[in-house]
Ligand SMILES: NC(=O)c1ccc[n+]([C@@H]2O[C@H](COP(=O)([O-])OP(=O)(O)OC[C@H]3O[C@@H](n4cnc5c(N)ncnc54)[C@H](O)[C@@H]3O)[C@@H](O)[C@H]2O)c1
């Protein structure tokens with residue numbers, strides 16, 4: 001008889017669709033926790049998860065209806081930075097801490113952002129196609145009109161962990177980096193050699209605009225028609241954050257009408273996209289399947305971190321990374337005791 005039941009909806013995670021979502025964890029095994037898969041429709045999940053001790057959230061949104069139906073759930077854990085699939089307000093009201101893994105795959109996402117930026121700029125997909133179609137001699141003329149990368153401007157929307165890692169990569173390429181983030185001290189930007197800017201300045205001055213804002217209700221469709229119109233006609237728009245931050249209809253219009261030159265996207269408003277999403281047919285778009293974080297290290301770290309968070313709470317302790325600390329105040333979980341890092345002869 002398992003001591004604890006961790007319930008998880010069947011199927012791939014929103015954010016790691018196609019694989020890399022199983023949860024094997026020594027920490028959970030050690031406390032006698034069993035992982036049980038439940039149907040991934042709201043009604044089926046509610047019926048199966050009623051008595052869950054914890055939830056590992058992935059393939060369906062953790063709605064208020066689901067959260068309110070949980071009778072003894074102590075924690076909801078996610079294997080992502082983004083927590084947009086959980087109704088945080090409902091979880092906080094019920095005193096259920098929600099955990100994420102904010103610092104496990106920053107480097108991967110920053111690499112992917114640079115890859116998309118460079119692929120869009122040096123027209124990788126078009127060049128590859130020309131070679132395969134026997135149009136070898138067309139490759140060079142297609143690039144003769146593009147400027148040199150060094151000296152161009154990269155504008156970051158938000159200056160969180162991923163955006164900072166992108167800035168660190170972009171600077172050695174000779175890019176001037178500016179950023180808009182109303183919640184970050186300007187001095188932090190300066191320490192990173194990045195110029196603080198308003199949203200309008202980022203949009204109008206940048207050759208590359210890279211979106212890194214999280215999907216919160218306040219940033220839903222943060223970029224629309226009026227914003228794409230402010231960008232340079234030659235601008236490349238990169239998004240490795242969340243599709244919901246951009247009004248995709250306006251982005252498509254911006255590409256069709258030539259307000260901007262190219263979009264390189266890892267995230268879309270609807271994932272996977274409908275077969276009739278115009279972006280799928282547009283040569284001015286480069287697309288990847290919400291894979292920016294994926295790597296062997298990510299997969300190993302995700303299992304370990306999610307398992308540890310669940311095991312900590314199930315054994316009565318505060319988790320390491322809680323996105324709704326107010327919920328912790330409503331629990332009887334114990335705070336972490338400070339651990340002495342001094343090393344003695346017996347350590
Ligand atoms: N494509 C992927 O696989 C992938 C992987 C990791 C993260 N992400 C997404 O990228 C986002 C950013 O990740 P992170 O690790 O840098 O997060 P983070 O929490 O470190 O940074 C988020 C930043 O956004 C800023 N912000 C909030 N509201 C804003 C607004 N209205 N305007 C401008 N900035 C605003 C915050 O001040 C913060 O600095 C995540 O929320 C997640 O949704 C996607």
Ligand SMILES: O=C(O)[C@H](O)CO
Nearest residue numbers: 015016080081082293
């Ligand atoms: O939000 C996140 O962490 C990513 O999208 C996961 O891949």
